[in-house]
Structure formats: C-alpha cells, structure tokens
Amino acid sequence: MTGFTLELNEDQTTLQKWLHEFSENVIRPAASEWDEREETPWPIIQEAAKAGIYSLDFFASSWADETGISLPITMEELFWGDAGIGLSIVGTTLGVAGILSNGTLDQIGEWVPQCFGDENDVKLAALAVSEPNAGSDVSSMKTTAVYDEAKDQWTLNGVKTWITNGGIADVHVVVAAVDPALKARGQASFVVGPDFKGKGLSQGQKFKKHGIRASHTSEVILDNLVLPGSALLGEKSKLDERLARARERAAALARGEKLERTRVKGGQAAMATFEASRPAVGAQAVGIARAAYEYALEYAKTREQFGRPIVENQGIAFMLADMKTKLDASRLLVWRAAWMGKNNQPFTAGEGSMSKLFAGETAVEVTEKAIQILGGNGYTREYPVERWHRDAKIYTIFEGTSEIQRLIISRAISGIQIP
Ligand SMILES: Cc1cc2nc3c(=O)[nH]c(=O)nc-3n(C[C@H](O)[C@H](O)[C@H](O)COP(=O)(O)OP(=O)(O)OC[C@H]3O[C@@H](n4cnc5c(N)ncnc54)[C@H](O)[C@@H]3O)c2cc1C
Numbered sequence: 001m002t003g004f005t006l007e008l009n010e011d012q013t014t015l016q017k018w019l020h021e022f023s024e025n026v027i028r029p030a031a032s033e034w035d036e037r038e039e040t041p042w043p044i045i046q047e048a049a050k051a052g053i054y055s056l057d058f059f060a061s062s063w064a065d066e067t068g069i070s071l072p073i074t075m076e077e078l079f080w081g082d083a084g085i086g087l088s089i090v091g092t093t094l095g096v097a098g099i100l101s102n103g104t105l106d107q108i109g110e111w112v113p114q115c116f117g118d119e120n121d122v123k124l125a126a127l128a129v130s131e132p133n134a135g136s137d138v139s140s141m142k143t144t145a146v147y148d149e150a151k152d153q154w155t156l157n158g159v160k161t162w163i164t165n166g167g168i169a170d171v172h173v174v175v176a177a178v179d180p181a182l183k184a185r186g187q188a189s190f191v192v193g194p195d196f197k198g199k200g201l202s203q204g205q206k207f208k209k210h211g212i213r214a215s216h217t218s219e220v221i222l223d224n225l226v227l228p229g230s231a232l233l234g235e236k237s238k239l240d241e242r243l244a245r246a247r248e249r250a251a252a253l254a255r256g257e258k259l260e261r262t263r264v265k266g267g268q269a270a271m272a273t274f275e276a277s278r279p280a281v282g283a284q285a286v287g288i289a290r291a292a293y294e295y296a297l298e299y300a301k302t303r304e305q306f307g308r309p310i311v312e313n314q315g316i317a318f319m320l321a322d323m324k325t326k327l328d329a330s331r332l333l334v335w336r337a338a339w340m341g342k343n344n345q346p347f348t349a350g351e352g353s354m355s356k357l358f359a360g361e362t363a364v365e366v367t368e369k370a371i372q373i374l375g376g377n378g379y380t381r382e383y384p385v386e387r388w389h390r391d392a393k394i395y396t397i398f399e400g401t402s403e404i405q406r407l408i409i410s411r412a413i414s415g416i417q418i419p
Pocket residue numbers: 094127128129130132134135136137161162163164165209212217394397398399400401402403404407419
C-alpha cells in the first residue's frame with residue numbers, strides 16, 4: 001500500500017479538467033435561461049451525450065475508479081456549472097442505481113443501456129420511491145404490486161411524488177408494496193419500460209420549485225399498470241423466500257417473542273445503497289458551494305466601499321475564511337466516504353450520511369453568505385448567487401433530509417435505535 005495522499009492521479013486530473021471545461025463553456029452559460037424556463041434542458045443533455053459525458057460508458061468508468069474519487073469529482077465539476085442542469089444530466093443514475101442494486105445480471109444488461117440511449121437519441125431514467133404520505137418514512141408506502149400467478153403478471157396501483165424525471169423518463173424503477181403489512185420487508189422494485197407510458201403509467205402534476213428548476217420533478221401515476229412477471233427486479237423465488245421469512249418474523253413478534261434486528265433486503269438494504277450513494281450527492285452540494293465561494297471572493301476583491309475593497313474588512317474576509325474552511329471540510333468528508341464505500345470499509349459512524357449532511361448544510365450557508373457579500377446585487381437575478389442559494393436548499397431535503405442523516409449517524413455511533 002502506498003502512503004497517504006490526497007493528490008489526484010493523472011486520470012482524475014484529466015477528468016476534472018475536461019469536465020470543468022464542459023461545465024464552464026456549456027453548462028454555466030445556459031444556467032440562468034433554463035432556471036427561468038423551468039424546463040428540461042434537452043439540448044444541453046444532448047451536448048453532454050455528444051461529449052461522452054451523458055453515457056453509460058462514462059458513468060461506468062467513473063464508478064469503476066478504485067479510489068472512489070472520480071464520481072465525486074464528476075459531480076462537483078458538473079454542479080459547479082449549474083445544479084438544475086447537473087441533475088438533469090445525472091438524475092438518470094438514480095434509476096440506474098435502483099436496477100444495479102436489485103436486478104439480476106440479465107436485467108442489468110437489458111435495462112441499464114436503455115436508461116441512457118445514445119448520443120442521437122438520449123433517454124432518461126427515474127427512481128420512484130416517495131409518495132405523498134411516505135417521504136422520510138418510505139416503509140409506509142401505499143403503492144401496491146399484486147401478482148397474478150396464472151398470467152405471470154404484476155398489477156401496480158398508486159401515486160409517486162417529487163420524482164426526478166418522473167413521467168419524462170423512458171425507464172422508471174418503481175418501488176411498491178407486495179405485502180403492505182410487512183412494511184419495508186414487504187416491498188420490491190419493478191422496472192417499467194417506455195411501452196407502458198400512457199398505458200398504466202403517466203405523469204401527474206409537474207412541480208414548480210424553489211431551486212434546481214431545470215430538473216424535472218413530477219408525480220407519477222400508476223393506474224392498473226399491468227407488467228410482465230419479468231418486470232420484478234431480482235428473482236421471484238428470492239422475493240417469495242424473503243416474504244415468507246418476514247411473515248414468520250411478524251408472527252413471532254405477534255406471539256411476543258423477542259427477535260434480533262436483521263437487515264431487510266429491499267428495506268434497510270436499500271437504505272444501505274442510499275448510504276453508499278450519499279457521498280456523490282454531497283459532492284453535488286460541494287460544487288454549488290464552490291461556485292458561490294469563488295464568485296463572492298472575486299466580488300469582494302473588486303467591490304469598493306469607503307474607499308477600499310470590501311474584502312479588506314475583517315467582517316467580509318472572515319466570512320470568506322469560514323466559507324472556504326467549510327467547503328474544504330465538506331469535500332474531505334465526501335472523499336473519505338467515497339473512498340470507504342469503494343474500498344468496502346463499513347460506515348460504522350454513518351460516514352456516508354455525515355458527508356451529505358455537512359456538505360448540504362454548508363452549501364446552504366455558503367450560498368447565503370455569498371448573497372450577503374454581494375449585497376443588493378446578490379439579491380437580484382442579475383447575479384447567479386441567488387440561484388445558487390435556491391439550488392443549495394434541496395441538499396438538506398432530498399436523498400434523506402438533514403434530520404434523517406442525523407438519525408442515521410446518531411444510531412450508528414450510539415448503537416441505540418433512536419426513534
Ligand atoms: C426536487 C426533489 C426531487 C426529488 N427526487 C426524488 C426522486 O427522484 N425519487 C424519489 O423517490 N423521491 C424524490 N424526492 C423526494 C424526497 O426524497 C423527499 O422529499 C424526502 O425524502 C423528504 O420526504 P418528505 O418531503 O415527505 O418530508 P417529510 O418526511 O414529511 O419530512 C418533513 C420534515 O420532518 C422531518 N422528519 C421526518 N421524520 C423525522 C424523524 N423521524 N425525526 C426528525 N425529523 C423528522 C424531516 O426531516 C423534515 O424536516 C425528491 C424531492 C424533491 C423536493
């Protein structure tokens with residue numbers, strides 16, 4: 001093993017430079033327009049596909065980096081350009097992660113390429129978990145999946161909400177309750193291809209949002225959606241075994257027996273997948289925070305009041321010092337968690353959650369301070385910092401709110417199932 005280093009290797013440096021150029025030349029100039037239009041930036045996704053950034057190959061090689069750092073580098077650079085456009089480019093990976101973590105090898109081979117399409121015909125994917133009454137508490141979801149043994153078909157019914165790329169995606173991964181009484185232990189994932197759009201799967205309300213407005217967020221309505229047996233991600237026999245174990249467990253609990261906590265495939269196991277993807281989400285927040293910090297620093301050096309640049313006041317300089325310190329600390333937490341995840345180091349203290357929690361809250365704080373440093377200009381849409389502040393706020397909400405991250409960390413460090 002080589003000694004400890006935080007130096008990027010040659011591949012990572014090249015990746016960072018290439019993505020930064022794309023972000024600077026293509027994403028950032030388009031950011032304000034797509035924020036105002038509040039529409040999916042198809043031409044930019046197309047350009048990313050042509051450049052080889054929006055592609056299965058690109059994400060597969062980022063994921064494959066054995067240090068784990070290439071994925072956070074990718075996220076930071078793209079989201080430095082713009083978070084709404086960034087999420088339009090990387091939102092597909094949520095659906096891909098749903099397929100990778102639950103599907104068989106055949107299903108992965110069949111569906112993952114369809115999530116991206118190709119540079120001449122780009123496709124999107126979505127992961128539909130949340131429901132109006134099941135956000136932080138996904139175990140209480142109401143969407144049902146009922147199996148018809150004779151026809152080898154599943155029928156799904158329910159409403160999913162706040163789904164990134166919901167309704168406009170070609171591939172939707174939908175989590176539904178096969179046995180709602182079993183809560184998280186009774187859930188399974190299904191892959192829904194483009195043939196079912198308008199035939200049981202449709203887009204409901206499209207949400208107008210505070211930030212990341214270029215990223216499409218919608219309800220997904222499942223109305224007697226009839227899917228072939230093969231739409232279940234994973235093997236049916238394994239699902240049956242899992243449900244049988246869960247039912248035995250529920251019966252034992254009903255008899256008053258004391259049972260050890262066990263991991264739940266599809267429930268807590270899905271949470272473990274989220275835990276592993278959290279550093280990548282934290283890296284997106286780092287990208288936004290860095291954009292705001294850099295902009296505010298330059299502004300503070302040129303804006304003069306009382307006959308001198310405002311950065312010459314400790315009140316401003318110290319704000320910038322705090323911004324940079326928290327920004328760097330966020331990146332270090334993100335890189336640590338990404339390295340741990342890739343190198344099979346268990347997150348014994350919720351390190352994945354720590355990275356997303358700290359980076360998300362830092363992005364909100366840094367972008368808010370950037371507005372303060374720009375004064376009146378910062379509050380107007382003539383300058384990008386107000387958009388970055390609006391964009392940053394989602395990082396304390398989606399992919400697990402800050403409170404849920406604190407719950408995961410506190411449970412991990414205490415060993416107590418804090419309610
Ligand atoms: C723009 C956007 C995109 C999204 N994309 C997707 C997507 O692609 N797919 C998907 O499935 N979902 C998606 N979501 C949903 C997102 O994951 C949820 O909004 C999030 O999990 C929070 O759920 P909720 O909104 O129902 O809030 P709630 O769960 O109702 O929480 C409300 C408040 O209560 C707090 N709270 C809840 N429980 C506890 C507790 N036990 N202890 C302390 N505090 C608690 C929360 O932290 C929060 O502050 C998206 C949401 C948004 C806004």
